[in-house]
Amino acid sequence: METSRSYKGIFVLLIILLAVAFILNVSLGSVGIPLKDIFASLSGGEVSKSSWDYIIIDYRLPKAITAVLVGSGLAISGLLMQTLFRNPLAGPFVLGLSSGASLGVAILILGAGAFGGVIGGLLTSEWSLVIASALGSFIVLLAVLAVTLRIKDTMAILIIGLMFGSVTAAVVAVLSYFSDAEQLQQYVFWSFGSLGNQSWNGVLILSICTITGIAISFLVSKSLNALLLGENYAKSMGVRIKRTTLLLIITTSILAGGITAFAGPIAFIGLAVPHITRQWITTSNHRIFIPAVLLFGSIIMLICDVVAQLPFSEYTLPINAITSLMGAPVVIWLLVRKRKLLF
């Protein structure tokens, strides 16, 4: 696919912005640490207080990396879904993927009480959380896809997403009735969404999910470009639709499921970031668009996290609330300004 202009300037700007946002994210928090010590700690040098070193290396750095992984992964999964469903309103949250993932996690955490003992302990390990969450979103995506094959109406898939949200809420309500307070609390905190408190092991698992998902997206970018013309045109150019669709669904499930398992359901990043990116990058060529969405997603997530931290205060807001507060107005503004979301 030929692109009419070069986006080098924008990419350089985005990379600088990413670096700035990353450093900002690491340097701001409930404890004020001088910038000099931040750099010293990151580069392995001498830090004035040893507790600062601990805060930066074991708390803030994994959190910032998580923000980058979550932001870029969710944004890419949103983009994949918008291209796959040919619907500008598609995104992991809107389509109920996050709900599906929540359902998987709810059954795992709240259901663990029912299984009890050894099995319960095994079930709540980090990998099982990822698998339950990815399975949940995979099932929802398959359901959404089954509906889109029968009904060619774009509204239908949005309604399906809403329904899955309700089903999740209902199942969680039933499960919470039977589970004990500790497990319920664990689930509720998870559902607020949080980038913090990740172990380095958790960050590793998260990065495996995200990097796999993003790598596959790059590999299928040629087919994604063909899909921009619609299924029939793509077919006429030799794209094997069924295979590509399945690959895209698995990729989105890994991305949305894996991320939701670690960070909880995070709204609007998947839906809004591709649209925000379109304001800057006018090409639809996925080979350029995917890296741009990736950078935008990371930057926006880092900034949202800074806001959620309420720098210099002891409070932390749920990250899910911040992304919704920032994302919803952006989508509305885009709709009103452009009358129609183009993709």
Next chain:
Amino acid sequence: MTSEKEHIILKADGLSIGYFGKKKIDVIAKEISFNFSEGTLISLVGANGIGKSTLLRTLSGMQKRIEGNVFIHNKQLETYHPIELATLLSVVLTEAPTSKNLSVLEFVSLGRQPHTNWMGNLSTTDREKVVWALTQTDTTALKQRSCFELSDGQMQRVAIARALAQDTSIILLDEPTTHLDLYHRANILKLLKRLTQETGKTVLFSTHEIDLAIQLSDQMILMTEKETLIDAPGQLIIKGHFNDLFPSDTIFFDSNTGRFGIKK
């Protein structure tokens, strides 16, 4: 129909088309046989719902045939790898691209997909083909525009440019003249005529512009309730087949002028 020496590009042999229902097979048209050689302009005419789109979809391999065979370059359609087929046959559909945000250049260059590597990188040859396709369809001036800004006539030319960029020996077009005024209809059909003459491509298009099609096409496929006829337009007029096209109580065909009239 065609002389023996010429290379047969598109061939149908006892083809039946239709849909596979849950219980029974719904045959729309049967016993369709033709041989089209290179550089032929073929128009496909018939009343609404007679199966023109179904025939085009079957020939392009998007829909399963019920009986008979389709041959492209003397090889059975189904035996081609999807990408190999895409280098031999391209389509121009009635639907606009789903992503309206695409620029004309992006849209046309997507036609090179079957020829590019896994990354979709365009080589010098690919770029030359895109420039050529834009020139042929007189759309070079539009190349920076977004698809959603184009008029129906412009969009149709751009869609043809995309098929040209795909550089196939066969192009199938589904009603390329709908929504266009007389000037643009004639313009598109003349473009197709010129392409078959100058590039040796075999172009098959469905249309409701029967009088224009009679004037320009080399061959016509006439689909009626009873049968599917394939012949040169002149022959079809002499044999009086156009009278069978529509119910005779409303429409009649004047074989002297080659036009339809309404019975008063």
